[in-house]
Amino acid sequence: MRSCTLGFVVFFATLFGALGCRSSPVLAPVASIGMPSPVLPANGAQISNLSQPVTLTVQNAATSGATAVTYTFEVATDAAFANKVQVKNVAEGTNGQTSVRLDTLLGAKQYFWHAQAATSATTAAFGSVYGFTIGEVISIGAPVPISPLTGAATTDRPQFSWINSAKAGPTGVITYRFEIADNLAFSPPLFAVTVAEAANQSQTSLVPGTTLPTGRTLYWHVTGLDTTSGVSSASSPVPSFIVANPTAAGLIAAQQGVVLWPAGAPTNAAGRATMGVGWEVANRADFLGNRFLSPTLDELRIFDLLDRGFDPDGAIAWLRSNGYSTVAVYYPSVAAIGFPQQYMALINGAWELVLRVGA
Secondary structure, eight states, X not given: OHHHHHHHHHHHHHHHHHHHHOOOOOOOOOOOBOOOEEEESOTXXXXXXXXXXXXXXXXXXOBOSSOOOEEEEEEXXXXXXXXEEEEEEEEOOSSSEEEEEOOOOOSSXXXXXXXXXXXXXXXXXXOOOEEEEEOOOOEEOOOEEEESOTTEEEOSSOOEEEEOOOEESSOOOEEEEEEXXXXXXXXXOSEEEXXXXXTTOSEXXXXXXXXXXXXXXXXXXXXXXXXXXXXXXXXXXXXXXXXXXXXXXXXXXXXXXXXXXXXXXXXXXXXXXXXXXXXXXXXXXXXXXXXXXXXXXXXXXHHHHHHTTOOHHHHHHXXXXXXXXXOOEEEGGGXXXXXXXXXXXXXXXXXXXXXXXXX
16 A cells, blocks of 8 residues: 555656746747838928938837847838839938938929838838928029120220020029130139129120220120029120220210220221311200200210211111111211201311201
8 A cells, every 4th residue: 555655656746846847938029110200301391402312311110129120211202102213221320310311303393201110020111101392493594695796896894795594493583793804714804793683684784893904805704693592504605805995986985984885896997087176075055055965975976987987877877777876867968967966067077066056
């Protein structure tokens, strides 16, 4: 009886001992990862085209475990991401946020983006969808010179004119950087100034604020600038011109502070006509008692053309065909050119200015 009891004791001791000594398996914790939250650009942001490239930033996803996290950024032209335009994969940032810089996107379009976090073992769902819009491309075309053009002979303070820059996109105030130099590199310029585009006009003009050197080939160009965006144009073509020695009429115009030929002087050499009496600068009264500055600009231009070899009718025709207004009338029977307040008369080979005594 004792031997049976002992056998059962040994059996159960062996059974329970074996069960008690067996260790339970230890399971590795399952890593989890959440969705990243979009930060920048803000949802619905309007981004100027010049602000590209755009940087997308998310708040890092919450994770458990020590595995490395990567992020996938998707950009599309639709909120369903059927038309993806860019996909970027980057490692998680170390400052609590992760960013990626996009390639340049087309302007005047709306885009949508979202991001997804992943480890080697787990991939989360994409986070919230944000949208932004890229503005139109801004472009400024090169201005086109009007006058003086290459080969022109000008006064020492001519008027320069150009066709305004063609523009595309939401431009602001347009200004022009204008330069004159005696070298094609414009280094250094003889004269430089920034002027505003003429309002509601197709062209802009200016007269230099300094006298230009005579007898030298000079060059000029102009560059457009959108002051709002900072976009500038290419330089205009570069015409060359030469400042001719001042003529007798040109010297009087300069004395009066006016430009004799703002759109370019005739190229004929001067020195073929003589001024008689009456050409001194003076305030005079006409036959009605109205005061005027003599000689008038019209009279100076007519004489300058005579000085360059034109006959009176040819001088009048040249003015009108080159955009200069004139009220001059030639009376060949008396060799006189009439103006409202006075007339030019050829007396003893010289052109004199004589006040009219009546209408």
